[in-house]
Amino acid sequence: MRSDPDRFHIDPTPRRADGEYMAHVRISTRRIDGSECEVHSSGDLAGFDAREDAIAYAENWAKRWLDARFG
Structure with missing residues (x-):
């Protein structure tokens, strides 16, 4: 990620x-005063049988999303 x-x-x-793990992501940042600010919440991205697969997919999706906007 370039950002x-x-x-x-x-x-x-x-x-x-429904028996599967739904990948989604929440991206946040900290303001100067230390409070948290949500940048983006994706909603459901895709369904997976394995929790680890859902996490990996969401992390990769978030990195691409950040690069496209802030990279």
Whole structure:
């Protein structure tokens, strides 16, 4: 990722629905005063049988999204 990796926090925690893990991501950053500010919340991206696959997909998706906007 070309953008500053310390500038953004990526939370790729999947949710469990209908027997699969739904990949989604929440991207946030910290304001100067230290408070957290949400930059983007993706909604469901794709479903996976394995939790690790959902996390990896969401992390990669977030990195591409950040590069496209801030890279």
